[in-house]
Amino acid sequence: MRLLLDTQIALWWLTGDTRLRRASRERIAGATCIVSVASVWEIAIKHRLGKLPVAPDTFVDAMRACGALILPVSESHAANYVRLPAGHADPFDLLLTATARAEKASLLTADAKLLDYAAALPPGTVEAAR
Numbered sequence: 699m700r701l702l703l704d705t706q707i708a709l710w711w712l713t714g715d716t717r718l719r720r721a722s723r724e725r726i727a728g729a730t731c732i733v734s735v736a737s738v739w740e741i742a743i744k745h746r747l748g749k750l751p752v753a754p755d756t757f758v759d760a761m762r763a764c765g766a767l768i769l770p771v772s773e774s775h776a777a778n779y780v781r782l783p784a785g786h787a788d789p790f791d792l793l794l795t796a797t798a799r800a801e802k803a804s805l806l807t808a809d810a811k812l813l814d815y816a817a818a819l820p821p822g823t824v825e826a827a828r
Contacts (some may be wrong), residue, residue, distance in 0.1 A: 701729040702798045703766070704807035705737040705790065707827050709752065712760050722806065722827040731766040732803055734775075736793045738768070774800040786815040798823055 702725070704709065710718035711726055728754060741757050742749035771793065778796035786792060791812045798805040799820075807813065808827040816824035 699725075699729045700732060700801065700803035701726060702732045702734065702769075702801065702803045702805045703737070704793060704794060704805060704809060704812070704827075705740050706808060707806050708733050708737060708761060708766070709750075709757075710808075712752075712757070712764065717808065719828055724804070731764070732769050732801065733761050733766045734794055734797050735768060735770050736790055736797070737814075740790045769797065771797070771803070772800070783818045785818055786812065788812070791815075795819070795824060 707718065707722070711723070737756055738754050741750060741752060742754040745753055746794045761768060775793065775797045778800045779793055781799075782792055782796055786795075788811070790808065791807075794805055794807075795812070795815075798801075798813070804822050805812075806827050807824060812824060813826055
């Protein structure tokens, strides 16, 4: 199974945050984990604004050390972005969703708004971190 980790999930996984439950940790441990460079960009923006203490290079190094693949944004990810249904405004969430579809992976998230949006997508595209 291939899991694309939402930015928040990746951060929780790295920091051992208890909001990421054991079942999700086990799923991550048993999967090929992918992190999009879009998450690195999101972390860089939030770090620069002082909203996140984790620097983007630290995040990348830690994700690689955990065995996650860092995936660049590709043409197929961008093309899948425009194929997504309307109804969600966060550009990072949409790019991650498009990436999951293009990579035939499941996007693992705890974002309630993104999970609501996922009802308009094919099953398995976005999954709840439990």
